[in-house]
Amino acid sequence: MDSVHLALDFGSASGRLVAGKFNGERLKLQEIHRFPNQPVRFNGRLYWDFLRLFHEMMTGLKKASRLGLKVESIGTDTWGVDYAFLDKQGFLLGDLIHYRDDRGNGMLEEIKKDTSVSLADIYEVTGIHYMTLNSLFQLYYDVKYRPHIVEKADALLFLPDLFTYGLTGEKYNEYTIASTSQMLDARKKIWAAGLLEKLGLPVHLLQKLIEPGTICGMLAKPIQAEVGLPAIPVIAVGSHDTASAVAATPLQSKNSAYLSSGSWSLFGVELTEPLINQKSSKHNFTNEGGVEGTIRYLKNITGLWIIQQLKKKWSAADPTIDYSWISREAQKAQTECAIAPDHEDFLAPYDMEKAILDYCRDEFGQNLRGRAEIARSVYNGIAT
Template sequence: MTVSKKVLACDLGASSGRAVLGSFDGKKLDLEVLHKFSNGGTYLNNDFHWDTLKQFNEIKKGIKKAVKKTSNNLDSVGIDTWGVDYGLLDKNGTLMSVPFHYRDDRTEGIMEEVFTKLSREEIYQETGIQFMELNTIFQLYAELKNRSWILDNAADLLFTPDLLNYFLTGKKYNEYTIASTSQLFNPNTNNWSDKIYDNLDFPGSIMQEIIHPAEKIGDILEKVKKECGIEGELPVIAVGSHDTASAVAAAPLQDKNSAYLSSGTWSLLGTELEQPVINEQSLKENFTNELGVEKTVRFLKNITGLWLIQECKRIWNRDGLNLSYSDITKAAEAAEPFKYSLDPDHHSFVNPDNMPEAIKNYCRETGQEMPEEPGEMARGIYESLAVNYKEVIEKLESLTDRKIETLHMVGGGIQAEILCQYTANISKKRVVTGPIEATAIGNILTQLIALGEIENLRQGREIVRNSVELKEYLPE
């Protein structure tokens, strides 16, 4: 009889985190969410930061619950988070300052300053990464400009999952998939871009040795073991530590005519390739070549997702409406179609104090009728997202010379079935949804590869198809 392997995925998103226990019996994967917690930014002296110590404490709570649940028979732990953000350590290995949130405004206008030293074309040729002000390259340049002393005294840069892994193990690495989000990494040489570091005066010595998904980072530190009730060795495994890398690993893609959409706070829409696409056209369309599990290339577009709905819901509930997502969906379904449209990636939606007001201002400035009720506003958001997805799919087909027939939507956003159906209707594509917990499952699959329980990602995706109910939406 096969002994069930039990691994823990610590999956931290931009608005929430969870510790998910995966149990694998050799054929099927079962999931149990053991711990959930809220996550998000907090203002300190008008700067927007992450509460990194809270995140670490929540991870330890999840591990403690998993150890108890498995009677101390937990086989491994893996951590994934969002991309681009980082912490800096001094020569003693101490965190030097509270890590910034990618939505902080310190990078406003920085992109243009960087281009005076290294052109947009040169940076894209080196990295293949789409241009967003939140990218690590622009955050580091903001450090250099506004507080150069911290880079002068920094010994190590660790991206968010690297930092949390360091807190657990004491080991310092930069994981492959998370490194690729930084716009500092060359996907052709599989190493840091000397050209970028030299031209922008970044200290290359702060970067770490690259570790790949399915490699062991190290055993958990003794003090953490005591805190979590761990007996014996508990290895921490490098997974696709960029959450999208893990989500795509769990997407049950079957052929080259499939695309994926990881749907959550962000929408990441693309296809899986063996080699990066870095040319004049991909630069013009601002597509990105992020790296994935098993050294695949995630050729995708990073676009705004359900952040718009999440922020509207926050404001509506703050103002006393107390709407659930189900309430919002029902109201959207009953609202007038295509009353207004918006560009989800417009700069005014990055981090407004009041998202509903920001949307109304956008409509006013673009000469459109303003939505008044939550249902009208929500419907316009869902429709605008679906239109955006259609446009990105068309560009993806052109850039890869592929005809996309099926869009696999994964992640928490697929619970908004109205969005899934609108996406099928507007894109005229077959949409297959599932799994919801794609990021956690991809994290778990990579750990199982590291433990020798499954051979590769192809086998892992077959396990997903056997373990999770998938749903199909056809154009109406």
Template sequence: MKHNFFAVDLGATSGRTILGSFTTGGLELEEVNRFPNQLIETGGHFFWDIYALYQNIIDGLRIVAQRGVNITSIGIDTWGVDFVFVGKDGHFLRQPYAYRDPHTVGAPEKFFERVPAKQVYDLTGIQVMNFNSLFQLDTLRRNNDSALNAADKILFMPDALSYMLTGKMVTEYTIASTAQIVNAKTRRLAPELLKALDLTEDNFGRFVYPGELVGVLTEEVQKITGLGAIPVIAVAGHDTGSAVAAVPALNKEFAYLSSGTWSLMGVETEAPVITPETEKLNFTNEGGVAGTIRLLKNICGMWLLERCRGDWAELSYPELIAEAQQAEPFRSIINPDEALFANPANMKEAIQQYCKETNQPVPETCGEVVRCIFESLALRYREVLENLNKLSSHPIKTLHVIGGGSKNDLLNQFTANSTGVDVVAGPSEATAIGNVMMQAIAAGDASNVEDMRRIVNGSVSLSTFQPQDKERWDKAYSKYLNVLEKYSKISQ
């Protein structure tokens, strides 16, 4: 009998629900509904609307119920680090803060005054980013936040949504690992860090790993949707964890680049890699599926272009790409990860400011801005890949680009040119595929991730980009490093 799996895949700008199945003919995916996920700015803070997200999930479940589709299970993945407070009565205490809220600016330094940075990294292996849950929670503690003070439980975003569906509270390993409160070696919550936050394990749900059962749909949800007691499975709750599970690699000699709002580049390892070098380079060890660790670096990805496009509504994506192709190569270069680009009021003006301060030509046209973004991302990818090569236990012969960015042929070619390795692009729906994969394994449709990856490799269309123009890109990389050094001196 064919199993149909319902995957909820929520990103920082949009969400969708997908029906997926693995058959003798390969992988089948069908989008059920798609919806925006917008930041809400009010009262000096940025929030997510978790109730709107829940309603969109319900709408997707209603659609499949009305079509008479038999669902085997449901899985939910989301972006990382954000969470919901739950009161003793089981109700949410307020909408969750968004990780782009500025209240955590400078938060790591304040936390490290009480717990040394080295101790935090030695425990978690997680790179320092001001919006990590550890620093969000500490900021709320210092601010005497009323929701935190009243909280009985803390649920990360996918776990909060599964709670709304099942009434069961869990803490899924991969999403919890992004919080910087999980011991990378024991793969459990770190008591030392919880104590520093005035929290205990009792403030979190039952700890689960990808493939475990969360619960079944509540009677309320069954009535609303017209479905029965469908199981909800804990997939890799962190969207990147799900995406990496779906990398269509046939051997271990690869790195991955999950390309979307964020670009996450890394390798799979069997154990955390926590050394003075990884700490210095600010690499992260996040939980993966099947006992793996994702040794990776977070890179500010298509967020740069997405924010610019908000002011370019009259131009389509293909038109912007075409203009970028016509723009002068390597005219202006930025560091995509500079704090200036985290959440500026106007992204184009922030890029122009960076170029002006580093004595570069200021990009004016849309094509010049887009070309600047793409070339800078490709050069940043080279820098990170060079570091990964030093840290990886195996050679990196291929870079698999997955996620929405895998459809960007221009950026993929730039990435191959910059890194000097073959870039294999696809699948664009990697996150949803990885979500479905873990549900399929839980249902007994496959025994392991390797088998699933072989099925994915044979089921999706992949494009390969080979390096070109090595000399020009080597020269551009030298310019990139010089620009970064110049801005570093200016901003000190």
């Protein structure tokens, strides 16, 4: 009989529950449940709708139960950097703020003003390239401007850790997701406590680090009763989605590279040790933790996020518009305009279409005409 393992894969645009059926030689995948991930704006801030995502996860597990699948394990992965605070009773302290929220803007300048720590100091320890959305800068904001939340907290859990906690009641920080935070010592693979203390960040909220493959706990009894599954082991997979993607990529040699493309495009190689030097820092390469002790040395650039936002707007007005339509129309367009996908204008605008039109007009003096040229300017930029 096939062994069945459930993968809960949460992306920034959608999530899914997939059953992997393994007969000892071949793995077959069956999608059980798929759902949209729709962030929420409130009072100028951008949030993840975590409770909706947890509800969808439970819906997927119920579907797996109704199918009669003999499930042997469950694992969860998500995007990187985002986290939540729990108090001593396990209550969530506030809603989960989206990494595309602008609270990280200006935090590096405030760190330079408030402390003796430089960006070079941070990179030397963590090996993670600078982005305002990194957990380190989000947490610096929280300590400085939301102390009422931080002071009540008993634990900081990254998003896959939080889903696992909801399933098991156990608190851990899985290594690959923790490595995206810019708070881990890349060489020692432990929390960069010395650096964090210099920044005034609450090291005591960070949890025990566990490696991919660790059994976090069993499916809690209340969850068993609700979804109709027995006491199944919940496994800490490579819970940063890119870590799992790279682990599944059949790299043929030490000279092989990978490209993981979704909302973000991550191009890199697997190393046995982090590569941290001035040249690496200058070119904004990052050292994230991988499965089986590897380092994912990569370049992180904006991927299909912008196209996703255009599709969301256009398909609301015309349901026949899908990604295939956008791609076909973009191929026909003649414009050579190429946006800079990593420009801050495209991080989280209220209207992505308008942001692109304004950018091309202001930067290049070009007035794009129609959806095809708008999409083409994005693809041109990604390819540049």
